[in-house]
Amino acid sequence: MQLISSQMAKYAERSSWIRKMFEEGIRLKKEFGEDAVHDFSLGNPDLPPPPAIKEALADLAAQADQPFFLGYMPNFGYPDVREKLALEVSREQGVSVPADSLVITCGAAGALNAFFRAVLDPGDQVLAPAPFFVEYGFYAENHGASLITVPSKPLSFELDLEAIDAAITPRTRVVLINSPNNPTGAVYSRDELEGLAAILARHSRERDRPIFILSDEPYRFLTFDGVEVPSVLPVYPHTVVCSSFSKNLSMAGERIGYALINPAMEGREALVASVIMANRILGFVNAPALAQRLLGRALGSSVDVAVYDARRKAMARVLDAAGLRYTMPRGAFYFFPEAPGGDDVAFCATLQEEKILAVPGTGFGYPGYFRLAFCVGEEVIARSADAFVRAVARAS
Ligand code: PLP
Structure with missing residues (x-):
């Protein structure tokens, strides 16, 4: 059986x-x-x-006798936490991000799945540079799509833009990049991102559904020797960023992250609404209440x-x-x-x-x-x- x-x-x-x-x-x-x-x-x-988490937990414990303290909230998360998150990601990305461009999710993994649910049709392809975070393939298949991978340049692990260009098909819907990268530690330069954006803009012109860049950034805070992680948002309008607090606040077990829909994307309201709905109907409903409240207190620390x-x-x-x-x-x-x-x-x-x-x-x-x-x-x-x-x- x-x-x-x-x-x-x-x-x-x-x-x-x-x-x-x-x-x-x-x-x-x-x-x-x-x-x-x-x-x-x-x-x-x-x-x-970081200490801010311990302090916040102690304060929050004192409020645990309040009604609805751990109750449902809007599917996008607590409005006040979303507002604070908007300020923080605006600083990180160097772009003004309004709160209504954000959906608080169950980690970066929850954000990836909610976004895929919102944009993928069966048979679509998600294209990712290899090596890649192994869960990406499962996440694409969760939504009837498949993962197509394109090897990055050996040893430097820079994007092989020519190979990416050649791998794009009429079913390519998302190009999924991860910088700083797991497993290589590579950080994509502005030139690489602009090169990628030019390719995707050219392909998108020929079709009625744009190709998105999904930028998976849970390691954005962790760079060395003064390296900066350029934002993809100013480079390409059809960009969505997903990230989490699993690594910078060592909160991987608490399942808290977000999806950020580029404020520069025309008609973005429909996509934001779809990601919020996907967060709900995939069964996440909302990101954990306590983790959101902790985040509201600890944002900015690391x-x-x-x-x-x-x-x-x-x-x-x-x-x-x-x-x-x-x-x-x-x-x-x-x-x-x-x-x-x-x-x-x-x-x-x-x-x-x-x-x-x-x-x-x-x-x-x-x-x-x-x-x-x-x-x-x-x-x-x-x-x-x-x-x-x-x-x-x-x-x-
Ligand atoms: N993306 C990458 C590249 C990762 O390395 C990880 C976790 O290791 C995730 C996404 C998932 O992160 P989260 O625990 O926030 O869902």
Whole structure:
């Protein structure tokens, strides 16, 4: 008897590499002890939320006896939180964003799904540069569409604009970019964004449905060496930004984020209304009440970026000592080095034997490389140095 849908049965067979590594980590830590394992598999922020969250929680606890304190609110979120969020994203994006361009969602994942529900018809294509965040494929398929990927330029992971241009078909509805990027740490320059916008504007002129840029930006706050993340909003009118507070406030479990519909988009009211409705009918209804109230209090604060920067430098020292080739990440908390010998799955297996957990690039649609997440203490990074050297020696 078939209990689950055929599609879910297929998904179950191709269980994610990240999940595999996560489970392997649990097994290794049980067998050899926590300190013997160097787990770089998960992008789960390990820094505590900033103090503003703790203070807000204490204050909010005192209000918990009020009626409707945790009740329903408009599907777009609490109006006062939306207003505050509008000020914050206006500052971040360098563009004046009115509150009615925002929908508060259950994380960036909720925003991606609500937006896809609002614009995708069955058979549409979502085009994303590879390597890509592995959930994108599932999210596109949730809405009857498919994910088409275009490899970015090797090692620098800049957008390959010619290849993107060539991959656009009459069914391309969304180009989904992520900057700062998971898994590469790349940050797209203004030139790259303008180049992409020019291509999409040219294709959109020939059709009655525009191609959207969906810019997934949960790592916008996390850049290094003074790198800025250019806003896509002034570059292309049919842009939607999605983001969350999973990483900058270390609130990944609280499911809070937003979709921002470009105020410069003609007729945007209909799209905003559709995203709000999608948020409702997908069963999210609204973003969690408590997380929204926390956000209203903690907006503008952030975990300490300097801690991630110190780890990034420590990781670079370890990779240099092992002779691995990589591009220094300009943002986010990942390295995406080349796998010695070219076989990323085999190299990750060798790493695993040395009790280092990494995710093969194959899991991100980009074989030949592997991802290391530096959401771990600097001491774990330093401790892994000898194991990296041994793994590279074995692979050569
Ligand atoms: N997009 C990217 C690129 C991510 O790395 C993640 C989470 O790791 C998400 C979206 C989902 O974020 P959220 O937890 O806010 O839904």
